[in-house]
Amino acid sequence: MAVYTEVPDDEMAAFVARYGIGDLLSAKGIAEGVENSNYLLRTTRGAYILTLYEKRVNPDDLPFFLGLMQHLAARGLICPQPVKDSRGEMLGRLAGRPAAIVTFLDGLSVRRPTAAHCQELGKGLAQLHAAGADFAMERVNALSVPGWRPLVEQAGADADKVSPGLARRIAAEVAVHEASWPQALPRGVIHADLFPNNVFFIGDRLSGLIDFYFACTDAFAYDLAICLNSWCFEADSSFNLTKGQALLAGYESVRPLEAAEVEALPQLCRGSALRFLLTRLVDWLNVPPGALVKPHDPLEYDRKLVFHQRVADAREYGLKR
Ligand SMILES: Nc1ncnc2c1ncn2[C@@H]1O[C@H](COP(=O)(O)OP(=O)(O)OP(=O)(O)O)[C@@H](O)[C@H]1O
Numbered sequence: 022m023a024v025y026t027e028v029p030d031d032e033m034a035a036f037v038a039r040y041g042i043g044d045l046l047s048a049k050g051i052a053e054g055v056e057n058s059n060y061l062l063r064t065t066r067g068a069y070i071l072t073l074y075e076k077r078v079n080p081d082d083l084p085f086f087l088g089l090m091q092h093l094a095a096r097g098l099i100c101p102q103p104v105k106d107s108r109g110e111m112l113g114r115l116a117g118r119p120a121a122i123v124t125f126l127d128g129l130s131v132r133r134p135t136a137a138h139c140q141e142l143g144k145g146l147a148q149l150h151a152a153g154a155d156f157a158m159e160r161v162n163a164l165s166v167p168g169w170r171p172l173v174e175q176a177g178a179d180a181d182k183v184s185p186g187l188a189r190r191i192a193a194e195v196a197v198h199e200a201s202w203p204q205a206l207p208r209g210v211i212h213a214d215l216f217p218n219n220v221f222f223i224g225d226r227l228s229g230l231i232d233f234y235f236a237c238t239d240a241f242a243y244d245l246a247i248c249l250n251s252w253c254f255e256a257d258s259s260f261n262l263t264k265g266q267a268l269l270a271g272y273e274s275v276r277p278l279e280a281a282e283v284e285a286l287p288q289l290c291r292g293s294a295l296r297f298l299l300t301r302l303v304d305w306l307n308v309p310p311g312a313l314v315k316p317h318d319p320l321e322y323d324r325k326l327v328f329h330q331r332v333a334d335a336r337e338y339g340l341k342r
């Protein structure tokens with residue numbers, strides 16, 4: 022996360038006092054991340070995370086996100102749990118923004134995942150899909166195919182300042198998916214942003230998942246595609262087949278893929294690369310003045326997209342069949 026909204030000390034202390042989590046000792050803005058404003062709170066009872074929800078989060082979606090974290094935690098998945106205030110509410114308001122306090126998770130995210138991390142991640146992703154199966158709420162994926170053209174339009178001709186020809190290429194890529202996106206794949210709750218920075222490990226063991234603010238109801242295999250993109254490429258943009266194999270094997274050790282999902286995987290990888298290329302591009306072109314945030318490189322996902330455009334079938338990601 023980042024810090025877009027500064028909170029005056031007295032407002033922060035008064036807000037925290039409503040939660041029965043002890044006296045506030047310190048509140049430190051967290052520079053990592055790009056979406057919401059986050060503070061690490063230390064109180065006389067321990068550590069917590071305070072999140073102020075920013076532009077890309079629709080406040081109407083917050084009951085889904087907070088309810089989902091509660092649901093998954095109740096089924097044994099290690100994820101942040103929303104803390105209720107003295108009125109029993111999970112969602113509050115601070116410095117003019119919707120805000121919530123969640124529990125702090127131990128563990129560290131890994132900058133350069135190994136194949137062992139990828140295997141654990143695959144297993145954890147399938148466990149998340151299973152734990153979400155009986156979650157009653159639904160949320161449309163606002164950043165699936167119908168959400169992409171508006172992002173292309175928002176970037177407009179400025180896309181070419183980031184890379185010559187990019188505006189035309191992304192418009193053409195969106196058109197491909199609008200015409201042929203797979204519609205009937207097994208679906209349920211997906212995380213939709215399970216990048217390495219959102220997964221904690223203690224040693225080689227997965228110890229927790231965070232950042233459920235893109236979670237939605239969509240194809241399970243699309244979540245897998247997002248993970249193949251964010252876990253299995255090297256810094257030079259080459260795909261690491263060993264990591265792909267490990268991730269897919271970890272996933273299938275809990276939930277084997279159906280034939281239609283295997284067939285769709287190259288297109289899902291291509292579409293998810295495009296999704297992150299587009300949101301990164303729009304963010305890159307619109308950094309709010311004074312915000313404590315470092316935008317992500319959109320062209321990393323352009324290079325991944327080019328790789329997927331050449332993939333003929335899922336064996337190229339390490340699937341054994
Ligand atoms: N529940 C938690 N327990 C421990 N640390 C946390 C927790 N939630 C967030 N953090 C810390 O805050 C950082 C930013 O959080 P998060 O990834 O949710 O932000 P974001 O803006 O949504 O980021 P992203 O760019 O991934 O969307 C994390 O990298 C982690 O260090």
Ligand SMILES: N[C@@H](CCO)C(=O)O
Binds near residue numbers: 055214216297301
């Ligand atoms: N994980 C995203 C940021 C949150 O949408 C990215 O790396 O582009």
